[in-house]
Amino acid sequence: MAWLTAASALLTTLATAPARADSAWQKVGGDVRSGVSGLAYEGRTSSGSGVDVLAVHDNKGAGQKRLSRITHWEGANGISPITWDGPEPIDLEAIEAIPGMPGEYLALTSRGIVHRLKVAGPKATVVDYSPLPAIGEGDDFESFALVAQNGKLAVLWADRGAGADRPATLYAAPLTFAPWGQPQFGTVTRRAYRAAYPAGDGTRHISDISVTDSGRIIASSASDAGDDGPFDSAVSDAGRVSVSAAGRVRVTLAASPSVLGTFPEYKIEAVECLPGSTDALLGTDDENLGGYVRTMPFCEA
Numbered sequence: 001m002a003w004l005t006a007a008s009a010l011l012t013t014l015a016t017a018p019a020r021a022d023s024a025w026q027k028v029g030g031d032v033r034s035g036v037s038g039l040a041y042e043g044r045t046s047s048g049s050g051v052d053v054l055a056v057h058d059n060k061g062a063g064q065k066r067l068s069r070i071t072h073w074e075g076a077n078g079i080s081p082i083t084w085d086g087p088e089p090i091d092l093e094a095i096e097a098i099p100g101m102p103g104e105y106l107a108l109t110s111r112g113i114v115h116r117l118k119v120a121g122p123k124a125t126v127v128d129y130s131p132l133p134a135i136g137e138g139d140d141f142e143s144f145a146l147v148a149q150n151g152k153l154a155v156l157w158a159d160r161g162a163g164a165d166r167p168a169t170l171y172a173a174p175l176t177f178a179p180w181g182q183p184q185f186g187t188v189t190r191r192a193y194r195a196a197y198p199a200g201d202g203t204r205h206i207s208d209i210s211v212t213d214s215g216r217i218i219a220s221s222a223s224d225a226g227d228d229g230p231f232d233s234a235v236s237d238a239g240r241v242s243v244s245a246a247g248r249v250r251v252t253l254a255a256s257p258s259v260l261g262t263f264p265e266y267k268i269e270a271v272e273c274l275p276g277s278t279d280a281l282l283g284t285d286d287e288n289l290g291g292y293v294r295t296m297p298f299c300e301a
Contacts, residue, residue, distance in 0.1 A: 025266065025284075025292040026077050028070055032227065033059055035285030036293060038094035038144070038208065039272040040105055042069070042119075049073050051274060053281060054082070054119065055291075056092040056107055066092055067107075067124050072281065072293060082119065086126025089115055093269070094144035094208065099153065106183065108132075108144040108157065114183050128181040132157060134188040136169060142269060143209040143219070146175065149243040155185065156217070156241060156251070158193070161205035168193045168205035170238075174247045189251060195221035196257045197234040207233070210273040210280060214301040215240045218280060219257070220268040227287040231267035235260045235282065235298055260298045273299035 029035055034057060042052040050073030057065055066089060071078035095107040098116075104127075105117045112132040117124045132141070139159040147154045153175040161168035170193050174186030195205040202223040210218045219238035224231060237260060239253035263282075270283030280298040284291055 024294045026072075026294060027290060027292055028055070028077050028079055028283075029291035031290055032288050033057065033064060035287065035291035036270050036283030037092060037142070037285050038107070039070075039270040039281055039283050039293075040095040040097050041272055041274055041281075042097070045071060045073070051281070053272060054095055054105065055270070055283060056095045058091045058093055058110070058285065060090045062088060067095075069122075070293065072295075074295075077293065080122065083123045084126075085123055086115075087129070089113060093142040094157075096144050096146045099146060099148035106144065106146065106155075108141055110141050112139065112141055114144075116177075116181055116183060128183075130183050132171075133173065133185045134171060134190075138166075139169070142204065142207050145209045145211045145217075147211050147215070147241055147243055147249075149215070150245040152243045152245070152247040154241065154243045154247075154249040155183075156209055156211065158206040158209060160207060161193070161203070163201040163203050164199075168195075170206065170209075170251065170253065172241065172249045172251045174243075174249055186247065186249075189249065191251055191253045193219070193238060193253050193257075195219075195234065196236060197221065197259050197262055198223040198232040206238075207267075207269045208271045209238070210271045210299070211241060212273050212299050212301060213275075215242050216299075216301070217241055217251075217253075218260075218271055218273060218298055220271045220282070222267045222269065224267055224287075229265065229267075229286065229289065231265055231284075231286060233263040233266050233268035233284070235263075235268065235271060235280070235296065261296055266292060271298075
């Protein structure tokens, strides 16, 4: 009887546990503290066959890791920690390389604090930090993207939204930097966005964004039923952004976003279009199940 009881419990566990059979996903973390909340392209490996990317983690406790380097190539990954030098952020959700400033990045927390970083080898140094402008009531941020066009910079970020009653709000603004390094934001515009997939009360309509060289906005969406899932995700063509020579930012969102791919059982929180490629590197924060990455050809012009 004891043997039958144990066997029954094992079968129940196997029946309810999320499947992880898709070999295209490569594991980069095995627990709740090592999921991938955001990715930023750092450069190609010396052989040219892989890429180095920075990954942020949404940890909140003192001394817990905030940043790692993932060296990604098909079939394998190398992961190494990066020391955070400066005030520790709470709940990092996104990171982006600053165009034209090698080794410099902006990292965003869920409550809207932007940290400017200099990354050299195994160390990231905080240069300055600043709150986002125009933070709305209840905003919870998971996405951040920088756009360089016509010699000007712009920034996109989004409140993730929550289910049918709260669409995501995509914000956009011109971006400059003060002489001492602090990010400075121009006039902010807002657009509401609803994901076509997934649907339901746990939907986060925008869990990350990336922008192609031509200005296409690639957005991920995700649903999260708890620390053990089940999870579900999609990546969609959300619209376009342009920046004029005068620095004016224009965002046009698709009335019916085109779903590029769906990913049951994974919670995508990072989308990074890789320069010189049509590939997007996707990253997941699957809570107790850890983090995974894979590439998909979503970033065509």
